[in-house]
Every structure is written in C-alpha cells, then in structure tokens.
Amino acid sequence: MTTIAARDEKDLLATVRNELYIGGEWRAAGSGKTFAVEDPATGDVLLSIADATAEDGLAALDAATAAQEEWRRTAPRVRGEILRAAYEAVVARTDDFALLMTLEMGKPLAEARGEVAYGAEFLRWFSEEAVRIDGRYSTAPDGRTRLLVHKRPVGPCLFITPWNFPLAMATRKIGPAIAAGCTMVVKPASATPLTTLLLAQVLADAGLPAGVLNVVTTSSASSVTGPLLQDPRLRKLSFTGSTEVGRRLLKDSADQVLRTSMELGGNAPFLVFEDADLEAAVDGAMLAKLRNMGEACTAANRFIVHESVAEDFASRLADRFGALRLARGTEEGSDIGPLIDSGSRDKVEELVRDAESGGGRVLTGGAPADGPGYFFPPTVITDVAPDARILHEEAFGPVAPVVTFSTEQEAVTLANSTEYGLVAYVYTRDLARSIRLTEEIEVGMLGVNVGVVSNAAAPFGGVKQSGLGREGGAEGIEEYLETRYVGLADPYASLT
Numbered sequence: 096m097t098t099i100a101a102r103d104e105k106d107l108l109a110t111v112r113n114e115l116y117i118g119g120e121w122r123a124a125g126s127g128k129t130f131a132v133e134d135p136a137t138g139d140v141l142l143s144i145a146d147a148t149a150e151d152g153l154a155a156l157d158a159a160t161a162a163q164e165e166w167r168r169t170a171p172r173v174r175g176e177i178l179r180a181a182y183e184a185v186v187a188r189t190d191d192f193a194l195l196m197t198l199e200m201g202k203p204l205a206e207a208r209g210e211v212a213y214g215a216e217f218l219r220w221f222s223e224e225a226v227r228i229d230g231r232y233s234t235a236p237d238g239r240t241r242l243l244v245h246k247r248p249v250g251p252c253l254f255i256t257p258w259n260f261p262l263a264m265a266t267r268k269i270g271p272a273i274a275a276g277c278t279m280v281v282k283p284a285s286a287t288p289l290t291t292l293l294l295a296q297v298l299a300d301a302g303l304p305a306g307v308l309n310v311v312t313t314s315s316a317s318s319v320t321g322p323l324l325q326d327p328r329l330r331k332l333s334f335t336g337s338t339e340v341g342r343r344l345l346k347d348s349a350d351q352v353l354r355t356s357m358e359l360g361g362n363a364p365f366l367v368f369e370d371a372d373l374e375a376a377v378d379g380a381m382l383a384k385l386r387n388m389g390e391a392c393t394a395a396n397r398f399i400v401h402e403s404v405a406e407d408f409a410s411r412l413a414d415r416f417g418a419l420r421l422a423r424g425t426e427e428g429s430d431i432g433p434l435i436d437s438g439s440r441d442k443v444e445e446l447v448r449d450a451e452s453g454g455g456r457v458l459t460g461g462a463p464a465d466g467p468g469y470f471f472p473p474t475v476i477t478d479v480a481p482d483a484r485i486l487h488e489e490a491f492g493p494v495a496p497v498v499t500f501s502t503e504q505e506a507v508t509l510a511n512s513t514e515y516g517l518v519a520y521v522y523t524r525d526l527a528r529s530i531r532l533t534e535e536i537e538v539g540m541l542g543v544n545v546g547v548v549s550n551a552a553a554p555f556g557g558v559k560q561s562g563l564g565r566e567g568g569a570e571g572i573e574e575y576l577e578t579r580y581v582g583l584a585d586p587y588a589s590l591t
C-alpha cells in the first residue's frame with residue numbers, strides 16, 4: 096500500500112461529475128443549489144455537488160418511466176453484456192473507486208480495494224443471471240388447461256443507499272435491476288454520493304441507455320423521495336439503511352402498495368464455544384468487528400463467549416486491537432480510519448461510558464482519539480451488564496463488548512434476545528452443534544467458523560426487524576421480477 100499524494104486526490108476529484116444524472120444527461124439541480132461532501136478524516140470539503148429538489152426527483156422518475164418499456168424489451172443478453180462491460184470497467188478503475196471511497200467514507204485504502212472487488216462482483220454475477228430468467232409450462236391437475244408462468248420486470252424502482260459501503264450497496268441493487276429489465280432512480284447517501292456518480296459514468300460508458308439509471312443527490316432525502324413514493328409510476332422501493340428509517344419508508348410505501356426490499360440494521364452475535372479454535376475465533380472476530388471500522392450492518396455487535404475461554408479470548412482480542420494504527424485511510428499502514436461523522440463518534444463513546452457505568456471493564460481503547468477527524472480506537476470491554484445499551488443497540492463502531500455463557504441453550508437465548516436478525520457468527524469444532532445453531536439462531540445469515548459472510552453469489556438479508564427480501568445470489572434478481580400466469584385453453588379441445 097502506498098500513501099496517496101494530495102495531487103492524485105485532486106486529479107481524481109476533478110474527474111467526478113458533480114451534477115444530477117437524469118435521462119442520460121448531467122445537469123445542475125433545479126434550485127441551482129449544491130451541498131458539500133466532506134472527508135471524515137479531516138473535515139475538509141472534497142467537492143460540492145448538486146442538491147436535488149422534489150422536482151428534480153420527479154424529473155428522474157419521468158426519465159426512468161420513459162425508458163422502461165424499451166428497456167424491458169431489450170434482449171437479456173444485451174443487458175448482461177452491459178453489466179459485464181461495467182464490471183470490467185470498475186475493476187480496471189479499482190484504484191479510482193477505492194481512493195474515492197476512502198476519501199468520502201474514510202475506510203483504509205486496502206479495505207476500499209476489497210469493496211471494489213466485492214461491489215464489482217454484483218455486476219458480474221447479475222450479468223450472468225440476466226440470461227437465466229425463466230418460467231414454466233405445465234398441465235393443470237385436471238389435464239385440461241395449460242399453465243404458463245413467466246417473469247416480467249417490476250418496473251421503475253427507487254433505490255436509497257447508505258454511506259457505509261458506497262459502491263457495493265449501489266451495485267447490489269443496480270446489478271439485478273439492470274439484469275431484470277427495470278429502470279431506476281438512485282438516491283445515494285448524502286455523506287458518500289461521489290462513488291455513485293462515478294459508477295453512473297462507468298455504466299453510461301458501458302452502454303447503458305439513457306434513462307435506465309438516474310442519480311439524484313440531495314441533502315434533503317425525504318423531500319426528494321417522498322413524492323416519488325406517492326407517484327403511481329414508481330413500482331418498487333429498495334432501501335438499505337437503518338431500521339428506523341426503513342420502518343418509515345415501509346409505511347410510506349403502503350399508499351401505492353409498492354414492492355419493497357429492506358436491508359436494515361443488525362445486532363450480530365458472535366458466539367465462541369469452549370471447543371472452538373480460539374486463534375481462529377480471534378481472527379474471525381477481527382474481521383467481523385473491525386471490517387469497515389465496525390460500520391457494517393454485519394458487524395459483530397456482541398461477543399458471547401463460553402465462560403471457560405472468555406478471559407483468554409478477550410485478552411487476545413485486546414492485544415490484537417491495541418496493535419492497530421489509526422490514520423487517514425490514504426496513509427501507508429492505516430488499519431482503522433475515522434468514523435463517518437462526529438455524531439457517530441459521540442454515540443460510540445456514549446455506549447462505552449454506559450457499559451462502564453454498569454461495571455464494564457475497558458481492556459483497550461475506550462475514548463475518542465484527538466482530532467481532526469472522527470477517530471475512535473478499537474475497544475474491548477468485558478464484564479458488560481445484561482442491560483448495557485451496547486448489547487441492545489447497533490454500535491456501528493469498533494467496540495467489542497464481551498459477555499459470557501455456560502450452556503449452549505443460554506448462548507442461543509442471548510443470541511436471539513434482540514429485535515434484529517441479520518447475521519450471527521459461531522465458532523465451534525462440533526459439527527452437530529453447528530447444525531443445531533443453524534436451526535436455532537434467528538437470522539437470515541449464519542457464519543460458521545468464518546468472520547465474513549458477504550458474497551455476491553449468496554442471498555444477503557435478514558429476518559425480524561433486519562429487513563425484507565434478499566440481495567445477491569439467485570434470489571437477488573427475483574426482487575426485481577413479478578410473476579405472471581397465463582391460463583391456456585385445452586389445446587386438444589378443438590380435436591374432439
């Protein structure tokens with residue numbers, strides 16, 4: 096990894112279009128207003144970009160609606176080839192995408208490169224799925240009529256994405272929508288819109304027709320998305336973000352009975368049993384907790400460790416955490432970048448203080464680093480009281496609270512004692528126990544002896560209040576298809 100020169104940053108930022116992308120054209124916001132995108136490592140302004148109004152949002156939906164019919168009729172192979180070309184282009188521009196994400200979101204460059212590989216993979220995966228949309232033909236049970244079932248694109252979609260994975264959270268929606276034949280309006284997070292704007296350029300260069308993808312950046316999310324949710328031309332909302340905002344958007348989606356996909360918050364338990372390979376569990380914990388500085392919906396939020404190994408596990412984890420270097424993500428050797436903003440940093444500190452006040456013991460970290468930037472060091476806390484807020488709220492930061500259990504049943508009860516159900520991690524060498532846990536823990540995804548489960552080929556998503564629907568895998572494209580059934584008269588009737 097090399098430290099990036101300020102000159103390279105400026106050159107890259109100069110290539111990013113800072114306008115709205117509507118109907119294949121770049122244009123300023125109707126109001127002429129802009130808003131600033133900041134570097135969370137310094138607080139400096141990176142770029143000022145167009146601040147869309149409600150009218151701009153509706154213009155984007157006009158464009159998506161106008162493009163929908165032709166896009167639906169475009170051959171699946173053509174849709175797939177555009178995605179494939181975009182995949183190649185994103186990979187070829189790995190350094191640009193990685194640097195842009197590091198600048199606007201803060202993650203270290205090495206992690207940003209990892210996200211480019213992961214995010215691009217959705218384009219490749221769905222380029223392959225585009226040509227595998229099928230249906231069925233069967234004979235009705237009475238032997239008379241024939242049943243024809245086929246799939247059609249849902250229609251114009253609205254995508255609202257979060258700031259934590261600026262590329263992957265966009266491609267996880269855009270990839271399957273393009274493959275299925277849907278057009279779309281994308282509203283990226285106001286903290287990290289630049290990656291989506293660069294992606295829009297790449298998709299246009301890859302041959303995506305005007306109007307299929309439209310991007311509206313705004314500092315006032317609900318005033319742009321609200322009117323779209325009330326517009327009968329919109330047929331689907333796919334949202335990734337907090338459960339709180341997701342609930343509100345679900346309510347708003349009821350008026351037009353929209354199809355919805357909701358990828359919401361998590362409170363992942365990380366279970367370590369007495370028979371686990373402890374070093375492997377610590378390796379897994381490093382990934383599950385510190386990937387993206389803990390700012391991941393899949394981040395391990397609670398470490399639930401058998402009482403016989405808890406002290407050893409916590410002390411090994413604290414040693415590893417304590418050796419990490421906090422620095423701006425562009426710097427050589429940066430392991431941990433800044434949190435996204437001061438609010439996030441303050442919340443993480445608040446959760447640590449609350450855990451301490453209930454008897455928690457901080458083994459490493461525990462207080463924010465001096466500015467500039469919103470840095471918080473990796474922190475391990477043991478002896479955390481059952482009612483500590485950090486066990487019940489998504490920390491979205493690099494803090495690992497450790498609690499203990501004595502029986503498998505107790506571990507399962509603790510793991511399930513949350514309204515969330517996105518992902519869980521378990522470390523054990525006992526195969527039968529792994530299978531039992533697969534059946535007992537209430538989640539959409541389970542990692543067994545692994546600290547990362549995300550994979551473009553797998554169905555990503557949660558149960559309970561972690562969301563609805565799945566992204567990725569063979570399931571991912573179904574979110575953008577609706578099923579149509581045709582009843583055909585008995586083809587032999589005319590012979591009798």
Ligand code: NAP
Nearest residue numbers: 256257258283284285316317336337340358359360361392
């Ligand atoms: P957030 O505050 O819910 O925001 C997500 C997106 O929704 C942003 O684009 C935001 O725009 C927009 N938004 C906020 N309020 C809105 C409203 N009233 N109407 C319409 N749009 C609105 O979440 P975040 O802080 O960006 O992301 C962190 C959360 O995302 C965490 O809870 C995390 O677990 C979750 N997440 C889930 C997954 C998953 O796959 N399950 C993946 C990644 C993240 P602004 O940026 O302008 O506020």
